[in-house]
Amino acid sequence: MTSPTPTHPVVELVKAGFAYEDGPAVLSGVDFPVAEGRAIALLGRNGSGKTTLLRLLSGGLRCGSGSLLLDGAEVAYDRKGLTRLRTTVQLVVQDPDDQLFAASVGQDVSFGPTNLGLPEEEVRLRVREALEALDIVALEDRPTHLLSYGQRKRAAIAGAVAMRPRVLIMDEPTAGLDPHGQERLLDALARLREAGTTVVMATHDVDLALRWADEAAVLSPAGLRTGPVAELLADDDLLAAARLRRPWGTSVARLLRAHGLLGADGVEPRTPEDLDAWVAAGAAGPRRSFRGSARALATE
Numbered sequence: 001m002t003s004p005t006p007t008h009p010v011v012e013l014v015k016a017g018f019a020y021e022d023g024p025a026v027l028s029g030v031d032f033p034v035a036e037g038r039a040i041a042l043l044g045r046n047g048s049g050k051t052t053l054l055r056l057l058s059g060g061l062r063c064g065s066g067s068l069l070l071d072g073a074e075v076a077y078d079r080k081g082l083t084r085l086r087t088t089v090q091l092v093v094q095d096p097d098d099q100l101f102a103a104s105v106g107q108d109v110s111f112g113p114t115n116l117g118l119p120e121e122e123v124r125l126r127v128r129e130a131l132e133a134l135d136i137v138a139l140e141d142r143p144t145h146l147l148s149y150g151q152r153k154r155a156a157i158a159g160a161v162a163m164r165p166r167v168l169i170m171d172e173p174t175a176g177l178d179p180h181g182q183e184r185l186l187d188a189l190a191r192l193r194e195a196g197t198t199v200v201m202a203t204h205d206v207d208l209a210l211r212w213a214d215e216a217a218v219l220s221p222a223g224l225r226t227g228p229v230a231e232l233l234a235d236d237d238l239l240a241a242a243r244l245r246r247p248w249g250t251s252v253a254r255l256l257r258a259h260g261l262l263g264a265d266g267v268e269p270r271t272p273e274d275l276d277a278w279v280a281a282g283a284a285g286p287r288r289s290f291r292g293s294a295r296a297l298a299t300e
Helices: 050-058 079-086 105-115 120-133 149-161 179-194 206-212 236-241 248-258 272-281 287-298
Strands: 011-019 025-034 039-044 065-070 089-092 167-171 198-202 215-220 223-228
Touching: 011 050, 025 050, 025 065, 025 223, 039 050, 039 206, 050 089, 050 167, 050 198, 065 079, 079 089, 089 149, 105 120, 105 149, 120 149, 120 179, 149 167, 149 179, 179 198, 179 206, 206 248, 215 236, 248 272
Parallel strands: 039 198, 039 215, 089 167, 167 198
Antiparallel strands: 011 025, 011 065, 215 223
């Protein structure tokens, strides 16, 4: 019987370390594989090294120790190696004003593909695809300085998407957005994932991470831990070390289990909307007793 061909993460940090000039180590011995087709939330307190890790992963910084692998091969930090990396991995920074520079949205989104030397027809196709993916086709000719903050966020992401990366990395993409803006951005990210893009998101929002991600990567003074998002965000010791609060959904699930309303293998509600749907369906058994228990929970 033929053994299956081994598969590598798309991009991976191996025993990576980094320190800024004349400063202590920000990261040390970090292993961080990014597998195809995943949604990964990177969490940690301020100053824990999240942004540094993202820049190492995208080639914006070079590992002081350890290595960065792309499809299992070590990245060369020459022009050819970095071009190959940046056509595979794209980073969107936290402040869109640090990324947008062209006069109009369409011009800005076209910059990356044009810089690759692609034919004009291919550039137009990529720009159209990116604008459609982020639901900003109507903004193509809009001057970037006239965009709202949420529109600038989506335009910056569209510029990265136009490069057709296999991995999209974002630093606090929902920061500064109102609830409606967050929902529109999450809808856009869902469309990108459906099209096959792997997404890594640094965030302080544990509720967003639990709702959105498949996996979590949590930075604490002990290093980086990775695993299923629900498992890591239920680890009180890890959350305390990383100075993160417990997600709302995790607390609700614990309360429901304590009252016998949710089995050990039951699907946990991760958002208020999940809980509403669960209550409406009478998911814990007979509707009368479930609703009576739910009322009891509400008064505690």
